[in-house]
Amino acid sequence: MTDTVQTSPDASFHSGDAAKARLRKRRNAETRLRAYGIIAITLAALALVSLLYNIFARTAKAASEHYISMEADIAPDEDNFLKVVKSAAKEAFPYASGRKNRRAIYGLFSDGAADDMRRAAEEGTLQTGDAVPMRFLMSDTADLYMRGEFGKLQTQPGPNALTIEPEGKGFTLRTSGDAFADALGLARTELANEAATLRRQKARQSVGIETLEKRLSDLTGPERDDTLAQIEGFKAKRDQLETKANALDTLITGDRDTRLKLSNRMASFFVAANGGILKLTEVAADTALATPLVPMESASGVGGGDWSLRILERPEIGRPVKDMQVAILETLKSEGRIEEIANWRFFSLSDSTQPEIAGIKGALIGSMWTMLVTFCLAFPIGVMAAIYLEEFAPRNRWTDFVEVNINNLAAVPSIVFGLLGLAVFINFFGTPRSSPLAGGLVLALMTLPTVIIAARASIRAVPPSIRSAALGLGASKTQTVFHHVLPLAMPGILTGTIIGMAQALGETAPLLMIGMVAFITAVPEGITDSATVLPVQVFNWANASERAFDMRTAAAIAVLLLFLVVMNAIAIILRKQFERRW
Amino acid sequence: MKTTLALAAVASLVASAAMARDEIRIVGSSTVFPFSTAVAEQFGKKTDFETPVVEATGSGGGLKLFCAGIGAEHPDIANSSRRIKQKEFDLCKSNGVKDIIEVKLGFDGIVIGNAIDSPAFDLSRKDIYKALAADVAQYGRMAPNAFDNWIQVNPALPSQPIEILGPPPTSGTRDAFEELALQKGARAAGLDKAEAKEVEVRSDGAYIESGENDNLIVSKLEADPQKLGIFGFSFLDQNADRIKGAMIEGVEPTFENIASGEYPVSRDLWFYVKKGHIGVIPGIEEYMDEFLSEDAIGEDGYAVEKGLIPLEEDELSKFQSAVANQTVMTGSEDLH
Structure with missing residues (x-):
């Protein structure tokens, strides 16, 4: 009892050395807490910066490509452009005799050089005749040498x-x-x-x-x-x-x-x-x-x-670039016959086994189709489910059961959805394998719980006074929901949907089972064509043994990040449109 | 009513897409994947057919899909980094996939390598067995593997801890490695055939499973000069400035040595074609021709540049004629 009497506040309790020490301790604790916060944020920022630096520094390398200028003889009805490239090379470097040296010379050029000519011929823009000055795309290894990947001379x-x-x-x-x-x-x-x-x-x-x-x-x-x-x-x-x-x-x-x-x-x-x-x-x-x-x-x-x-x-x-090739590249460089040009090819071509002519277009369009299917399914179904559960469903064991299950679904590993997709959509319904339709369906299943949970939370956050006012003015339950509650909940719902979609955009595991992890060169023209998606492209290129895929992998990641930024931007714009303050 | 119509439209769209297919579908081994895609790409460029869709599902997964049945919803070709098993052949048969054309397309060397500045290894398969088997025979009896330094395995090897990065059991590379290096090594160490079959990779941390991504193994080796790694020859070929291959039985893992069969740890690569799909799915015959053409697997072929080791002349012509005549497997092949 005497203890309590002694600790009761008196003047000496708030002044004196003990009090100062306590105060210092408290302030120190606060400073420490703030320091922890700052350290945490700094670490996170550093991680982000190093990640972005890593990606964009490598992406920068993929932003351009190298060409060699030579003269080529092109017959008006030429159809074997590989041969045109080879004979132009032979003529430009007559001293490279013998099989080994000629191979070295051909190795400087990409198949893309012939593809460029074929495309130009198809468009009717190919200049024909003898000794036409042309630009020929360099092979991946020669390009890497020009970038100093194998050391500088x-x-x-x-x-x-x-x-x-x-x-x-x-x-x-x-x-x-x-x-x-x-x-x-x-x-x-x-x-x-x-x-x-x-x-x-x-x-x-x-x-x-x-x-x-x-x-x-x-x-x-x-x-x-x-x-x-x-x-x-x-x-x-x-x-x-x-x-x-x-x-x-x-x-x-x-x-x-x-x-x-x-x-x-x-x-x-x-x-x-x-x-x-x-x-x-x-x-x-x-x-x-x-x-x-x-x-x-x-x-x-x-x-x-x-x-x-x-x-x-x-x-x-x-190094894959041999001495003969180094000598020729250095000679060409000193003659000013090597050009570095922006790599638009990366956006106009699809996957290839040759890094220098591999592009992102197929995967980008594939991702768009897949996300479209995902959005069209996950958003309406998710929002409807949320509205029913929040506004109409009676509170009983049955709805509790449904709620628990939805929350659990959000935590199911994505590969499981892939297996489900394989069993149900492909094997049972006969959805075409590798198609954005199958992929979109699977990803929609994966996204649904996220959408439902976010939608329910934001519907619940709408003040009851809004509902009461609408009902009081004679609106039906449906009118209340669609005219008043839903528009107010929309910003939150959209945020939730975008989070779910962003997750789906980065998934490869569920797509593995339904055949979207594949080598596909065609650009999908609809949701039933074979297609692949951006993260799969990243995965495939990261797996390839050619060194030049390194920078293209980074570039594909950059495109994926940009896609995400665009998606988020759309969501923010829409949210601004719907946002109401009161 | 409107929704019903729309649904019906979608359903018919889906159905028609599933029925007709104008691109070849290929599934299977991730080892064959880079060669198969290279061929597919060239085939798409050279001919008027669509570029085939190639999926890397692993050999086992690919053959399972392949054997699921006949019809456009099933793949036309399966790549495999080992020969089809009797079990899989039977599965095919029971699902109506009766006529299968078997084509061997080349070899792949399995390399044990380490960082370029690390000491060179000259291993025998017996050394590999002693270093990596779960149980080893010592003085006539089997005991759990207690070696933790290469020097204990063979005094002539460098003194460094036994740490080897390799593929997981789902990988065809692992299967082949176990069969060609470990089991052969066990035989050399005096085990009989049945005992050798039982040999397993040790699981006490000396063998580190590192996923199917060979690039990852290569960069880990570069970072840690004490470790060895198991990967496909094409990765050694592409990264010769960062890693080097160990000699096995005194033979260096070079293109020539693997092609001639002198390098002992190399395996066959195959693909299997459904004869029933030829003529239904356009371009299958032409694809097979392209794969076995001089352009692809000749001396300077594009698949060879990717690291494929082509067949010898006479074996190649045997499979070329099998493709030309569409010879199917009889079922009396000596499958495992």
């Missing part, structure tokens, strides 16, 4: 004079001042690494031998023989590895004039001189053996400053 000017002598199919290059020291150093390091790897392998063999020898004393009979044989095998391999490593060591320690081979596992070194590009295959400090990729105008020596060493750090084996 570095240029080191050659300070001293360079002599060029033919040797076999290539040339011997001689200069002074340790011009090729970098390449030589790299070749040495590479050999040293190789030797180290061999020695590591050797060490492992030795460990193996030791382990087995220890085990040997416990073994008898055939098992012992096997182990002995195994030990012999390890020993032989060990000695072999040692010999190889030693051979490499002698090469590494050779003098500055010992030419070492450059392999395709090292950076590529080129020499640009006399308008041509040579690739170094063997180097010493001041001499090198080189093969021509783009031929030189003459094989005479050049003075200091008139030639340069070009280095591409990424080894040839690690």
Whole structure:
């Protein structure tokens, strides 16, 4: 009892050090809470910004495409445009002889180049004749190279004079001042690494031998023989590895004039001189053996400053664009024959297995059709159900049961709706597989609970005085609902519907079961045509092994986000229209 | 009345769409998917037929759909990364899908790889078995797999923990990996045929199931140099600057080695065609021709560029003639 007396308020309770400490504690608690809030918001904002940055930085790469300008001979009745592209390429790069080099040349061009011509021919806008200047679409890998995805070519000017002598199919290059020291150093390091790897392998063999020898004393009979044989095998391999490593060591320690081979596992070194590009295959400090990729105008020596060493750090084996293609692309670039143009193709074409001619149109239209079906079903049915449950249905166990079920439905995993769609719509009703109709039906089922719950909440939020006033003025129940309650509830209903639709827009799982996760190149013309949707397109491209699909995946995501923004914008506009304040 | 009419209109629209179909429908393996879509796309461009619709449902799922019956609502072609099973063939038969044309289209190598800067692996199938089986034979008896470092499996391997990313059991790649690497390895380790069939992948965390997306496995390998991953050859081909393949039985996973059959972990890819649909759905014959054409699976073919490893000359001509004559499966094939 005495305790309560002591804690009763008096003057000292509100002043004094204890009180100040309490106050500080309370204020600190409040500051902390605010700080938590700010931290939470900052984290969320950071996550959003990094997500958007990630997507849009990659999308930016897909915003343009590269073209090569060449001259083509096009007969008036030409129908094999692939051949036109190939013969134009052959004519533009006559020095690329041999199967391998010609393949490299053809590899610079996309099938899209022929498609462009075919389309132009169909529209009657194709210029025909000999040596028509044309733009040819680049292949995906060449395009990636132009974007620097495989590293940028570095240029080191050659300070001293360079002599060029033919040797076999290539040339011997001689200069002074340790011009090729970098390449030589790299070749040495590479050999040293190789030797180290061999020695590591050797060490492992030795460990193996030791382990087995220890085990040997416990073994008898055939098992012992096997182990002995195994030990012999390890020993032989060990000695072999040692010999190889030693051979490499002698090469590494050779003098500055010992030419070492450059392999395709090292950076590529080129020499640009006399308008041509040579690739170094063997180097010493001041001499090198080189093969021509783009031929030189003459094989005479050049003075200091008139030639340069070009280095591409990424080894040839690690990039799809080979040295020959690099040389040609660099030559074309210096001649100004490469153009970068906005990629409208992305919006006018549908899915393709070739990234550079893959577009989003089919999936975008497919998404529109699907969302249309979803909206047309989910919205009216959802709103009607909500009106009945809120305004007309009696409160009893039956309606409680329905309510619980609707709430549960909202939490059902979407794949289950897909299975239902497969069983009911496709197998029973015979809805065409992969069609926006089937997809829309399934997604409508998924969206319905969200719409109903949102609609009920906003109908309930309409003040009862509105209903009473309408009824008091003699309106029937139906009139009250449709003339007064529903318009006032509309903003909330629309918000709920948009949330549900936005969810449906991003779904792939339920569509998997009904065949919308597919490769479809045709643009759907109605709700019964085969179609795919935006998230499926994202999924398919993300799964593809071609690197150039990376940026297109990001671009597809950007389109999906834009679609969402547009949908939300429509909802906000409609909400503004309906909004009433009182 | 109006609504009834509208409903009837919608119903008839739906019905007519389900009846007639002018594009080929293909379902099945996600391994065959990139090749099948490439062929479908070229076929659509070269001919006047519609571009076929290709769905990646997995081999098992695809054959199930394929075998569901005859008629426009069922797919015309099923891709598979393994041969059709006897069970599935029987299911087809019981649903009226009696005449099936079987076509082998090439191979796919299954690669075990790691990040490009990680130590190189030279594995035998026995090593793979010892590292990945749930139970391993040691000194004559089976015991739960206790190896947690590669060096314990084989002293000649690098010293790093056994952590291997691979596809889930639903994947055809996993089936093939188990059969070609694990079970063969078990045989090499001295198990008999029946015992080898029972071998399962260990589930104590050394084998990490990573979904069917091979791109994901590739980027995880790049991030973690200690891990190994199992994926299809085409992904090694496309990402040669980021990952490298381990040698198996001393053979590197290269295009040439897989094509020649020297690389031991490679499997056959197939597609199955309903003969009953030829002539009903337009373009099936032409699609088959396109798939087996020089343009597609010849030396420089577009499917080959996507990573498909084509058949040898004589086997190819065998299947080409099967397609030309529309030879159907007899049921006496040695199916599993």
